[in-house]
Amino acid sequence: xTDQPQLRVVLAKLxxxxxxxxxxxxARILRDAGMEVIYLGxxxxxxxxxxxxxxxxxxxxxxxxxxxxHMTLAPAMVAAIDEAELDxxxxxxxxxxxxxxxxxxxxxxxxxxxxxxxxxxxxxxxxDAVANxx
Amino acid sequence: MAKAKRSIPELYEAARGGERRALGRLLTxxxxxxxxxxxxxxxxxxxxxxxxxxxxxxxxxxxxxxLVGQLVTDLVEAGAKPAVLAVDPSSPLTGGAILGDRIxxxxxAEHGPAPGTQRPSTFxxxxxTRGHSGGLALAVPLAVRLFDxxxxxxVIVETVGVGQVxxxxxxxxxxxxxxxxxxxxxxxxxxKAGLLEVADVFVINKADRPGANDVRRDLDLMLDLSHMTxxxxxxxxxxxxxxxxxxxxxxxxxxWKTVEDHRAHLRATGQETIRRQNRIRTEVRARLAQAMSNxxxxxxxxxxxxxxxxxxxxxxxxxEATNELLRQLLRES
Numbered sequence: 001x002t003d004q005p006q007l008r009v010v011l012a013k014l015x016x017x018x019x020x021x022x023x024x025x026x027a028r029i030l031r032d033a034g035m036e037v038i039y040l041g042x043x044x045x046x047x048x049x050x051x052x053x054x055x056x057x058x059x060x061x062x063x064x065x066x067x068x069x070h071m072t073l074a075p076a077m078v079a080a081i082d083e084a085e086l087d088x089x090x091x092x093x094x095x096x097x098x099x100x101x102x103x104x105x106x107x108x109x110x111x112x113x114x115x116x117x118x119x120x121x122x123x124x125x126x127x128d129a130v131a132n133x134x
Numbered sequence: 135m136a137k138a139k140r141s142i143p144e145l146y147e148a149a150r151g152g153e154r155r156a157l158g159r160l161l162t163x164x165x166x167x168x169x170x171x172x173x174x175x176x177x178x179x180x181x182x183x184x185x186x187x188x189x190x191x192x193x194x195x196x197x198x199x200x201l202v203g204q205l206v207t208d209l210v211e212a213g214a215k216p217a218v219l220a221v222d223p224s225s226p227l228t229g230g231a232i233l234g235d236r237i238x239x240x241x242x243a244e245h246g247p248a249p250g251t252q253r254p255s256t257f258x259x260x261x262x263t264r265g266h267s268g269g270l271a272l273a274v275p276l277a278v279r280l281f282d283x284x285x286x287x288x289v290i291v292e293t294v295g296v297g298q299v300x301x302x303x304x305x306x307x308x309x310x311x312x313x314x315x316x317x318x319x320x321x322x323x324x325x326k327a328g329l330l331e332v333a334d335v336f337v338i339n340k341a342d343r344p345g346a347n348d349v350r351r352d353l354d355l356m357l358d359l360s361h362m363t364x365x366x367x368x369x370x371x372x373x374x375x376x377x378x379x380x381x382x383x384x385x386x387x388x389x390w391k392t393v394e395d396h397r398a399h400l401r402a403t404g405q406e407t408i409r410r411q412n413r414i415r416t417e418v419r420a421r422l423a424q425a426m427s428n429x430x431x432x433x434x435x436x437x438x439x440x441x442x443x444x445x446x447x448x449x450x451x452x453x454e455a456t457n458e459l460l461r462q463l464l465r466e467s
Contacts, residue, residue: 005166006229006264031230036262041237052236055257057158086155 007130010058010088012040012049014065014073022094023064026122030062033123046080053081053088059130060110065094070104078108089129093122142170146177149284154257157284161259164276175276178283184410185287186397187278189304191295191329192313197339197380198292199238201313204386205290206239206256217257217286219277221270221293221300224262233260235292257286263300271420274303275413295329305332306413308406309396311389313337314353316345330356333373334396337389341377350375371399433463 011027013020020042027037038056040049053061063077074092081088089110096104101112110129113122140148140156142163148156163170192198202218209216220235236258259277263270274291281289291307293300304310312333338349353375374392378385400406434442438459445455 006262008162027232031225031232032228034228034230036224036231036233036260038260039232039234039237041234051154054154055158055259056236057155057162084155 007035007059007126008038008056009035009060009062009126010038010040010049010052010056011062011064012044012052013042014044014046014049014063014077015067015069016043017065017067017069018042019066019094020064022066023062026062026064026093029119029122030126032119035123035126046077049077050080050084050086053086054084058088060126060133061088061090062126063090063092063094065092065096068095070094070096071100074104074109075107082108087133089133091126091129093117142173143177146174149280150181154255157257157280158259160280161261161277164280165261165264165273167272171273171276174280178276178279181283182279183282185278185282185289186309187307188288188290188393189307189310189332190290190292190313191300191304191310191332192337192339193315193318194294196313196315196318198294198313199235201337201339201378201380201386201389202235202290202292203239204380204383205390206258208386208390209288210256214288215256215286217259217281217284217289219259219261219274219281219289219291221261221263221274221291221303223294224264229264231262231264233262235260257281270299270303271416272424275306275417275420301329301332302416306409306416308400308409309334309393311335311337311393313339314349315340316343316349318349330360334371335389335392336373336375337378337385338375339378339380339385341385342379342382346377350377371396371403429463429466430459433459433466438462 009030011023011030013023023041027039030037038052038058040052049061052058061077061081063074065073070092074090077090081090090108091111091113092104092109093113096112096114104112110132111125113125117125142160145156145160149160160174164174165171190198190202199220202220206216206218218239220233222231222233222235224231239258261270261273261277278289278291291303293303295301295304295312310332312329312335314336315338336353338346338353340346357372374395376385376389376392378389380386397406400409441450441455441458441462444450445452450458
């Protein structure tokens with residue numbers, strides 16, 4: 001264990017999306033990378049995620065998306081974060097077609113992780129997003 | 135948008151004014167410990183005013199978080215402003231943790247002030263044990279004090295009843311609730327866990343499952359034994375047993391009523407003051423132990439290194455080295 005402050009990451013699935021195998025894998029990856037994962041799981045709203053981010057003083061929010069709603073939901077999440085005057089970076093993981101990645105980044109999403117990302121890559125992406133947000 | 139870093143007193147004022155982001159931030163400082171945590175402690179000490187501290191513990195999967203979710207929902211409905219500190223274990227290997235208590239409380243997690251109303255909102259914070267058991271003993275009382283100072287009452291502390299520190303944390307509450315379930319072994323198991331001794335209220339959760347009445351009977355027998363051996367409290371208090379099914383929303387009202395009854399008992403017998411004094415004694419002891427441990431580490435790295443080396447090379451015994459270091463430490467302070 002290092003002297004680095006322990007990263008706290010809120011993981012959630014936003015809206016109607018029942019595919020939670022991926023988010024459970026990511027939760028385990030982040031734990032094994034030494035992070036504290038506040039696991040919210042299925043069917044969260046932007047309001048419940050903002051509430052968790054505030055109360056848990058989260059360093060990052062990970063959204064798992066497998067329902068093709070990312071172009072609507074992820075920007076809505078970023079807007080809700082801004083509105084709450086938080087600066088928590090939002091990282092999207094899941095099934096996001098290539099052509100959607102840049103628009104998501106333009107909308108304020110900090111990073112997009114696709115299937116096939118290694119455990120190392122997932123953890124490092126979170127660390128980088130937090131470092132850039134500071 | 136770049137936000138100026140706020141000082142601890144600024145954050146504290148904002149948190150007292152109801153800003154949850156500021157309170158979240160302060161709790162992080164409390165968790166990390168050190169001088170910042172001490173500064174928060176000093177501020178909160180002046181403003182805390184005796185919130186009812188309720189500890190809830192039990193085996194993993196007993197339904198603690200679900201029960202807490204029900205209790206907090208009821209409390210909010212009744213106009214109270216409860217806070218929850220949910221403690222989960224860190225991985226001893228990586229220091230990481232999956233904090234999954236919030237997921238069981240999700241109905242209440244988003245109870246912000248409803249639009250257009252002044253309804254007080256609750257605050258839930260997950261805390262990982264972070265390996266060093268001493269840290270938990272320091273951080274929990276401080277977090278509780280901070281909640282109290284920010285107007286939260288009651289403050290519910292939930293821990294998994296596995297380690298001594300976790301049990302101690304709950305045992306230091308005004309009211310300690312132990313959640314049990316059918317099918318987890320007989321009362322001998324519960325006796326082993328040391329949970330029986332700290333309980334002020336027993337909840338048998340999942341009471342709709344087979345075996346719930348057996349658990350109740352075993353527990354009652356154990357409590358009879360406590361009576362026989364004189365371990366029952368001198369004020370004639372016998373921990374009540376409440377049957378509940380948290381997931382179905384059954385029994386939660388009675389659980390809270392029993393918790394309140396216990397508080398009334400504490401007050402009527404003057405036990406409340408004694409418990410609070412004990413809690414402070416425990417906290418000071420934990421802080422002292424932490425400070426001594428830090429000093430010991432520093433001594434081993436610093437002036438004591440020579441003595442340590444003599445022990446390492448078998449020139450003197452570990453015992454001699456320890457005594458020599460201890461003499462150094464005490465001279466310094």
